[in-house]
Amino acid sequence: MASVNRITVLAVGLIGGSLAKALREKNYANEIVGWGRNESTLQRAIELGVIDSYELDLAQAVQGSDIVVIATPTLIAVDMLQQLAELVPATTIITDVASVKGNLLRAAKQFFGEVPANLVLGHPIAGSEKSGVEAVNEKLFINHRVILTPSQETSIEAVSTITDMWEVTGADVVTMAVDDHDEVLAATSHLPHILAYALVDALAGQKEQQDIFRFAAGGFRDFTRIASSDPKMWHDIALANDKALLKMIDLFSAQMNELRDAIAKADSEAITGCFTRAKAARDHFSDILSKQHQSTITDE
Amino acid sequence: MASVNRITVLAVGLIGGSLAKALREKNYANEIVGWGRNESTLQRAIELGVIDSYELDLAQAVQGSDIVVIATPTLIAVDMLQQLAELVPATTIITDVASVKGNLLRAAKQFFGEVPANLVLGHPIAGSEKSGVEAVNEKLFINHRVILTPSQETSIEAVSTITDMWEVTGADVVTMAVDDHDEVLAATSHLPHILAYALVDALAGQKEQQDIFRFAAGGFRDFTRIASSDPKMWHDIALANDKALLKMIDLFSAQMNELRDAIAKADSEAITGCFTRAKAARDHFSDILSKQHQSTITDE
Numbered sequence: 001m002a003s004v005n006r007i008t009v010l011a012v013g014l015i016g017g018s019l020a021k022a023l024r025e026k027n028y029a030n031e032i033v034g035w036g037r038n039e040s041t042l043q044r045a046i047e048l049g050v051i052d053s054y055e056l057d058l059a060q061a062v063q064g065s066d067i068v069v070i071a072t073p074t075l076i077a078v079d080m081l082q083q084l085a086e087l088v089p090a091t092t093i094i095t096d097v098a099s100v101k102g103n104l105l106r107a108a109k110q111f112f113g114e115v116p117a118n119l120v121l122g123h124p125i126a127g128s129e130k131s132g133v134e135a136v137n138e139k140l141f142i143n144h145r146v147i148l149t150p151s152q153e154t155s156i157e158a159v160s161t162i163t164d165m166w167e168v169t170g171a172d173v174v175t176m177a178v179d180d181h182d183e184v185l186a187a188t189s190h191l192p193h194i195l196a197y198a199l200v201d202a203l204a205g206q207k208e209q210q211d212i213f214r215f216a217a218g219g220f221r222d223f224t225r226i227a228s229s230d231p232k233m234w235h236d237i238a239l240a241n242d243k244a245l246l247k248m249i250d251l252f253s254a255q256m257n258e259l260r261d262a263i264a265k266a267d268s269e270a271i272t273g274c275f276t277r278a279k280a281a282r283d284h285f286s287d288i289l290s291k292q293h294q295s296t297i298t299d300e
Numbered sequence: 301m302a303s304v305n306r307i308t309v310l311a312v313g314l315i316g317g318s319l320a321k322a323l324r325e326k327n328y329a330n331e332i333v334g335w336g337r338n339e340s341t342l343q344r345a346i347e348l349g350v351i352d353s354y355e356l357d358l359a360q361a362v363q364g365s366d367i368v369v370i371a372t373p374t375l376i377a378v379d380m381l382q383q384l385a386e387l388v389p390a391t392t393i394i395t396d397v398a399s400v401k402g403n404l405l406r407a408a409k410q411f412f413g414e415v416p417a418n419l420v421l422g423h424p425i426a427g428s429e430k431s432g433v434e435a436v437n438e439k440l441f442i443n444h445r446v447i448l449t450p451s452q453e454t455s456i457e458a459v460s461t462i463t464d465m466w467e468v469t470g471a472d473v474v475t476m477a478v479d480d481h482d483e484v485l486a487a488t489s490h491l492p493h494i495l496a497y498a499l500v501d502a503l504a505g506q507k508e509q510q511d512i513f514r515f516a517a518g519g520f521r522d523f524t525r526i527a528s529s530d531p532k533m534w535h536d537i538a539l540a541n542d543k544a545l546l547k548m549i550d551l552f553s554a555q556m557n558e559l560r561d562a563i564a565k566a567d568s569e570a571i572t573g574c575f576t577r578a579k580a581a582r583d584h585f586s587d588i589l590s591k592q593h594q595s596t597i598t599d600e
Binding site for chain 1 (some may be wrong): 393400487492493496499502512516524526529530532538546551552559571578582586
């Protein structure tokens with residue numbers, strides 16, 4: 001029983017490919033079509049059972065599709081929206097998987113003249129340190145959140161269809177306002193990545209670099225793991241979500257300045273207050289996470 | 301075959317207790333004596349096979365010992381040094397396990413009038429999110445580094461004895477200058493803890509706190525794990541190592557300001573440069589760590 005006739009996934013990387021494979025295994029659509037620029041990747045996706053067929057021509061790829069999923073890197077998603085504005089009818093639902101939503105909403109208004117009713121912006125909170133079609137995992141979204149950010153203009157039926165699609169993969173679908181999404185992600189994901197990159201880059205520039213890394217222990221390893229993430233992807237995210245990210249950087253820097261002053265003045269009460277509040281909040285978060293049964297290394 | 305007759309461990313918590321238990325299991329000393337303020341903890345340590353006996357009186361505890369290990373919290377270690385200056389002869393080796401070494405070296409000069417030849421400052425790079433005698437683990441130091449920081453005044457024989465003691469626990473012993481130790485630890489351990497505490501405290505103060513923690517994923521969990529560390533312990537470390545830590549905070553803040561400017565100006569080259577260098581350094585560190593076969597969650 002297929003619920004949808006044809007789905008097109010634009011770019012068959014980790015996220016797009018994992019979605020396609022999960023939907024294929026559940027027989028959710030009659031046909032899942034991949035599109036991309038690299039034909040060998042698309043051929044490999046067929047070998048791996050990720051897609052049913054592929055097209056190199058975008059117009060051909062989206063022709064007759066019920067759902068088009070933009071799964072390209074963040075900044076390229078804007079170009080895709082521009083091209084889709086010319087290519088797809090209002091009966092085709094457009095959705096995406098990018099980590100930032102505000103820039104796409106603004107792009108949609110520009111290219112479509114208004115927020116189109118058939119556009120459902122979305123963001124699966126799932127990922128891996130690996131990337132590309134070889135890393136595809138049909139279980140990637142199980143018990144992970146997918147945030148959809150519909151606007152007032154968005155069709156309720158379109159939101160319902162995309163919610164169904166993600167639930168088929170095992171994901172837990174929630175909705176949020178676009179601005180709230182971008183602020184929450186700036187706080188919990190984009191800012192931590194920036195801090196980890198800045199810390200490791202600062203230390204790597206020190207003359208004691210060899211010693212520094214030689215004597216670092218488990219806490220450092222966990223704290224800096226996200227500095228191994230793809231630089232190109234995070235460059236795109238930083239620029240796409242610059243406004244919310246700069247706000248969070250400034251919030252954090254103000255906090256750091258206070259803490260620096262407290263250490264310089266040996267203000268035990270201020271230092272202990274900050275550390276104690278942070279521990280309580282982190283322990284609370286740990287409880288939430290364990291209740292969600294989150295299991296894998298995930299972040300985007 | 302016992303190499304040493306009597307060892308006294310001052311405070312039988314996670315580190316002191318794990319050291320005592322590891323040495324007992326290897327039959328390294330004829331007697332391992334615990335000292336502390338809480339008699340029920342010391343009784344429990346005997347039940348758990350951590351120590352052979354205990355004393356509540358410090359003079360009794362250190363009487364006739366070959367080695368006295370200060371394993372109290374960081375700032376209390378200074379008080380212990382002051383008391384030991386009156387109590388132990390030059391034939392007793394004094395060592396410690398604190399995370400900062402410069403403040404203890406300064407305290408030793410003050411209390412002993414000079415750096416005593418029988419003082420071997422040390423720091424095992426091992427720990428756990430748990431603490432106290434119930435968390436004692438005789439395998440805690442296996443394949444972990446112990447940094448000793450002897451001065452010119454330190455007896456070579458004393459350094460050799462303390463090196464042997466740690467090697468018996470399975471640790472990998474290295475030596476460093478006191479200032480180098482405190483700078484390296486400020487960079488790789490103390491600064492990351494400060495950043496994690498500051499981040500979580502800043503976010504916990506936001507009105508969207510509930511949402512922020514609800515939608516945080518694995519990257520945030522790893523990045524902020526160390527914000528669950530003991531606030532009192534890290535307060536002590538921050539103050540004991542204030543000079544090196546403030547230097548590292550300023551180095552980091554300068555890097556963050558540059559990155560903030562680059563994002564605000566959409567300077568792709570600067571952003572990508574920082575992220576790419578950081579990823580290369582972190583991947584290099586990851587290789588070093590995997591070669592060391594480090595296995596457990598450890599940091600101090």
